[in-house]
Amino acid sequence: MNEVMRPLSEPVHLQADAVSASILLVDDEQSNLTLLQRSLEPCGYARLVSAADPRTVFSLCLAHRFDLLILDLNMPHMTGFQVMRQLREINPENLPLILVVTAQHDQDYRIRALREGAADFVTKPFQLDELLARVSNLVQARLSQKNMLVQNQLLEAGVRERTEELFRSRQLIRELAAHRENIREEERARMAREIHDEFGQYLTALRMDTALLNIKFGADNPALKQHLANMKQTIDTTIGVVRNLATALRPGVLDMGLVSAAEWLLAGFEERTGIPYRLHAPHEELLLDNERATAAFRILQEALTNITRYAQAGEVDVVIQSAEGELLMEVRDDGVGFDPGLVREGKTFGLLGIRERALMFGGESKIDSEPGAGTTLSVRIPLPGRNAL
Ligand SMILES: Nc1ncnc2c1ncn2[C@@H]1O[C@H](COP(=O)(O)OP(=O)(O)OP(=O)(O)O)[C@@H](O)[C@H]1O
Ligand SMILES: [Mg+2]
Numbered sequence: 001m002n003e004v005m006r007p008l009s010e011p012v013h014l015q016a017d018a019v020s021a022s023i024l025l026v027d028d029e030q031s032n033l034t035l036l037q038r039s040l041e042p043c044g045y046a047r048l049v050s051a052a053d054p055r056t057v058f059s060l061c062l063a064h065r066f067d068l069l070i071l072d073l074n075m076p077h078m079t080g081f082q083v084m085r086q087l088r089e090i091n092p093e094n095l096p097l098i099l100v101v102t103a104q105h106d107q108d109y110r111i112r113a114l115r116e117g118a119a120d121f122v123t124k125p126f127q128l129d130e131l132l133a134r135v136s137n138l139v140q141a142r143l144s145q146k147n148m149l150v151q152n153q154l155l156e157a158g159v160r161e162r163t164e165e166l167f168r169s170r171q172l173i174r175e176l177a178a179h180r181e182n183i184r185e186e187e188r189a190r191m192a193r194e195i196h197d198e199f200g201q202y203l204t205a206l207r208m209d210t211a212l213l214n215i216k217f218g219a220d221n222p223a224l225k226q227h228l229a230n231m232k233q234t235i236d237t238t239i240g241v242v243r244n245l246a247t248a249l250r251p252g253v254l255d256m257g258l259v260s261a262a263e264w265l266l267a268g269f270e271e272r273t274g275i276p277y278r279l280h281a282p283h284e285e286l287l288l289d290n291e292r293a294t295a296a297f298r299i300l301q302e303a304l305t306n307i308t309r310y311a312q313a314g315e316v317d318v319v320i321q322s323a324e325g326e327l328l329m330e331v332r333d334d335g336v337g338f339d340p341g342l343v344r345e346g347k348t349f350g351l352l353g354i355r356e357r358a359l360m361f362g363g364e365s366k367i368d369s370e371p372g373a374g375t376t377l378s379v380r381i382p383l384p385g386r387n388a389l
Helices: 016-020 030-043 054-063 080-087 107-115 128-218 222-249 252-256 258-273 290-311 350-359
Strands: 022-026 047-051 068-072 097-102 120-123 277-280 316-323 326-333 364-369 375-382
Touching (some): 022 030, 030 128, 097 107, 128 290, 252 290, 258 277, 258 290, 258 316, 290 326, 290 375, 350 364, 350 375
Parallel strands (some): 068 097, 097 120, 277 316
Antiparallel strands (some): 316 326, 326 375
């Protein structure tokens, strides 16, 4: 035995949980192992495993989760350095802290041990109280490290759970918004129909009545004739207002298909703003269900509203096509452009609504714009299979 034990000067105080630490003692000299064991046991360390053959360390460390490895450096078959190198293959979270015990007093040698993964070292012959103090420090450090790992895992699990919850509730809000949007569109269509048909019918009846009155009594009564002419004028204006109202709710042209509706919308846009447009779309109407046609129409409507309000554009290009099972729509203007990164989510709803409408069908929208470079909105909406139409 090459250790000389010195008397213990001061007792080492351990925290209660430190003694639960499991420690692997590795030394080719059985007498050294016995000495280490006898030194540690009285301090309460009860979970001690000894290994005289360094070649068994790797599998022992895989099988048990040791907190501390007290490792001799000079051993036959494998040096302590080789053991440390081998251990690095183990997941660092399961790696025990390593206390190297060496008879070498050479400083470079000890620095090398620290560099190769040792957390601390003691030189033989060691003082018992120094050994115990270092073991105690390392065990405490390892326990706090383990504690932190557990806290981290708990935190990560909590964050994961919250993220999933957030995702679920976002999904739910999205579905709710889509549902409400569908109901709103149905409601608009119903109201547009009723306004158009019912009001239209009554107003037309009134108009015919004024015409009849005029035929019957107008010739003999010029004042009445004038009144009836005024009434007819008012009725015609009202019929126009009613038509516009119904169209604003849901343009009837949408029943003819998206391309026709886009043509109609763009013509009105050009008339109001003086900005010319070009529409690149197939001559034949697209085979499109009502929901997708309405969504694409509303998207185009919002894009044109934005162009009217902000773009100061010279012209507008719209592309509508269907390719590879998708409806593609692009609205490009050559206006002032903007930085999409600066649009504050939750403050404006136009672009958000465009994105959500595309998402409702599993599609997406993209804005390409920068100040001075115009704006391009691209929307992609997957089409259902032909049978679903
Ligand atoms: N074609 C465009 N050219 C220039 N700027 C645009 C264009 N489209 C959008 N923007 C800019 O992006 C911002 C966000 O647009 P968005 O449609 O989301 O909101 P908004 O039009 O301001 O308000 P809302 O649509 O909710 O009434 C606009 O305020 C505008 O600054
Ligand atoms: Mg807008």
